[in-house]
Amino acid sequence: MSTQPLRELLERAFPDATELDVVDRTGGGDHFQVVVTAPSLSGLSLVEQHRRVYEALSAPLGDGSIHELRIKTKGAS
Amino acid sequence: MSYTDQIKDVIESSDVVLFMKGTPSFVMCGNSDRALQALRRAGAPVTAIDILPDPQIRQALSAISGWPTIPQVFVKGELVGGADIVEELEQSGELAATLRDKLGDEYAAARDETTVALA
Numbered sequence: 001m002s003t004q005p006l007r008e009l010l011e012r013a014f015p016d017a018t019e020l021d022v023v024d025r026t027g028g029g030d031h032f033q034v035v036v037t038a039p040s041l042s043g044l045s046l047v048e049q050h051r052r053v054y055e056a057l058s059a060p061l062g063d064g065s066i067h068e069l070r071i072k073t074k075g076a077s
Numbered sequence: 078m079s080y081t082d083q084i085k086d087v088i089e090s091s092d093v094v095l096f097m098k099g100t101p102s103f104v105m106c107g108n109s110d111r112a113l114q115a116l117r118r119a120g121a122p123v124t125a126i127d128i129l130p131d132p133q134i135r136q137a138l139s140a141i142s143g144w145p146t147i148p149q150v151f152v153k154g155e156l157v158g159g160a161d162i163v164e165e166l167e168q169s170g171e172l173a174a175t176l177r178d179k180l181g182d183e184y185a186a187a188r189d190e191t192t193v194a195l196a
Binding site: 072 | 143145165
């Protein structure tokens, strides 16, 4: 899959994001790196921050279209 | 004993648990290796569990942790995270601080690495 649908899912989940990036790490459309910085993540542990990303991407994670997902999150703006 | 009971038992009875693809001596996935290497750099006494022998191990684990991907690292019964988080915490020094806090100052002295097989 392309990065665009993933970006849209993340934009919906993190409308306050100050930084939001999705990279196809291998060009194969199934190894992705996502970066999210959003005030709504502030005060959450890294585990909770990553859980929010997993929830936002639960559909493509569940149907196997994401084979590998690297996540980098930050709470501050 | 069911996988669920075995997994809960090892999480509760071990200081540091790494659920991974493969074993420390034969790692089958780059992300499992990233988590293992970060734990080693921090001197963590790792108890490693290979989830590959049966898909039901992974299903039972994710049902317990609510975490969809492998690897998963637990310290004193608590989910610390996957490869990205463990690497980030190791680089910032927070992983070593957490280990000292939860296991005591001498945690690295043991340098234990244990592999547990579920059946």
